[in-house]
Amino acid sequence: MKTQVGIIGGGPSGLLLSQLLHLQGIDTVVLERRSRDYVLGRIRAGVLEHGFADLMREAQCGERMDAEGEIHDGIFIAHDGIKERVDFKNLVGDSVVVYGQTELTRDLYEARDRMDGHVLHSVEDVKPHDMTTDAPYLTYREGDEVKRIDCDYIIGADGFHGVSRKSIPKENIREFERVYPFGWLGVLSETMPVSPELIYAKHERGFALCSMRSQVLSRYYIQVSLEDTVEDWPDDRFWQELKNRLPEDVAESLITGPSIEKSIAPLRSFVAEPMRYGNMFLAGDAAHIVPPTGARGLNSAASDIYYLYHAMLDHYKKGDDTGLDTYSQKALARVWKGQRFSWWMTMLLHRFPENSDFDNQLQQTELEYLFSSDKALASLAENYVGLPF
Ligand code: RFL
Ligand code: PHB
16 A cells, blocks of 8 residues: 555544644544544543644534533632632733534544545554655564564654654654653543633642533542552542642532543653654654643644644645754744643642752742732733644
8 A cells, every 4th residue: 555644543643633634635644553432532631722623623523512512701719718809811912712522533533534535443463664765665563474664754643652653763762751750540431521611739648630522511620649449549539639729619419420530540641752764754642642631732742743734735745845854943832831841730739749848949949829910820821722833
């Protein structure tokens, strides 16, 4: 088989690029290790910045997002028994769209189906080859048969644990990493959200987040120890602990119910540089991940796809390779800003077990400063709604 752009990974990054390129007449094949149901069963992001929403519309995948997604003009930060609002609209004149990654991925799959896009599921042993030559290719296994796809370019959009980044020789890639000493326990429940806008809560027992997918589907998280397992957190214990960490009035109005999904995610900051190896380009979680506190992960993936899409267009339509040659540099400049913001939000709101009294005082002062300065709040708002691509 032959294609122009061979994409490893059928998550949001790979599917979005495939769809955008297809609309411009550029041929792609997406190779996904898992089944479609498995990919759609993963509960992840919920907040899209406006630039991402625009990209979904450009990909002709924005209809359901526009109908069912909720525009949020701000968030709450709860601390010391109160909650204070960060008003994005007033501070920076922008907002975010609350629409689940699951739904967005479903929309992308459906669009690929409508256009007879090539998305192959449950393929095994995907490997990129000859990336530094003009004739790179991919192999994969279907049953006992090894198949080959020749391409002009390979895109590594296969997430943090994928094969693309790991196929780059160690001396050609540099990795930056910080691992945080806690995780997030997430619960999805068919209950009405406790607040019309997200609440990020700092508490001495640990961080908590009240989020949502719709008016009948809530998503809540609490900071937990890395040793904890989902079995340690039956629903009753989870709801009680969540209430402990929220201001009293919020805790009193929280509607609880059975969890329909429960999982623990460790928190990590990670960047691999450069995001190119020969004719293979890395995008999204394959190249960088953030702790979820600033809602940047999926949004950083979207900005990579924006740069790659335009770089590919310039290459195929104008014979201009400037975009491809500057992709890594441009993408990383924005990725690092997302890293900075996610790290800052994480440091601001979590309980760090090893913190000294001095560290804790500084953390408290950071929060007091934030709510005493419109300029500091505007900086938070500007980063949360998304820096320009
Ligand atoms: P994905 O979604 O991991 O998709 C990669 C795909 O590649 C497949 N794959 C392979 N396919 C073929 N061969 C191989 N060898 C392969 N290895 C892997 C995988 O099966 C998968 O389908 O990466 P992508 O597309 O770059 O998308 C990134 C986002 O998923 C991620 O950044 C966000 O979910 C992060 N994130 C959030 N981001 C936000 O912008 N806003 C949020 O509110 C937000 N909340 C979150 C989050 C991530 C979380 N977790 C669990 C990590 C909340 C949580 C709890
Ligand atoms: C979510 O709804 O899953 C969510 C929202 C905001 C975050 C992280 C996760 O910062």
